């Protein structure tokens with residue numbers, strides 16, 4: 047084969063390769079192209095959550111029906127919270143929402159969760175000296191620390207309401223703390239608030255972020 051000929055072949059092969067690359071990258075919308083063994087994607091058996099587009103009666107094309115409104119999952123009754131996310135709901139929580147009897151933070155689960163979810167704002171001892179409050183002081187609440195009269199006398203039900211729905215700059219913690227853990231954290235908060243009055247400075251030595 048002459049040198050010119052092989053050069054030509056090289057160019058042709060190069061062009062085909064480039065064209066293949068470009069076309070394979072071009073978007074085809076939702077079309078994924080050929081399907082190998084479609085039964086693998088579109089199950090013939092009933093799938094509870096998804097039946098492709100085939101189930102036209104049930105919501106979301108599911109084979110399964112959705113639970114009746116107001117259904118409570120077995121063993122999850124404590125997830126039901128009767129009060130609305132409103133000012134009236136908050137006030138009502140003071141008397142209507144009470145901790146399960148005999149619940150304490152003896153096993154330290156409250157402290158454990160407090161250290162994960164609450165210290166970034168309220169600090170390890172509830173002196174409102176967490177990293178977020180340090181960086182953005184305007185986020186801080188009106189009260190200075192858990193040892194303030196406000197938290198000492200705050201009904202546990204109101205704290206539960208706040209943990210469930212959030213309050214102003216504090217978000218809801220319902221997705222990360224199941225009801226019994228919310229109560230354990232509340233017991234730990236009350237434990238911290240019962241401690242001798244502490245200033246942010248007095249609490250500093252126990253703040254792990256300052257040991258560096």
Ligand code: HEC
Pocket residue numbers: 159160163164165166167168178185186187188197200204205208209213214215216217219231232235
């Ligand atoms: C993003 C920062 C942030 C995090 C995280 C946070 N809080 Fe708060 N918290 C606040 C702010 C801000 C307020 C003041 C809300 C208000 O009254 O405006 C507050 C208020 C409170 C109050 C007073 C509630 C009331 O009813 O007045 C308690 C108690 C409390 N937090 C405990 C906790 C606990 C326990 C956790 C962890 C599960 C936690 N907070 C996590 C920012 C935070």
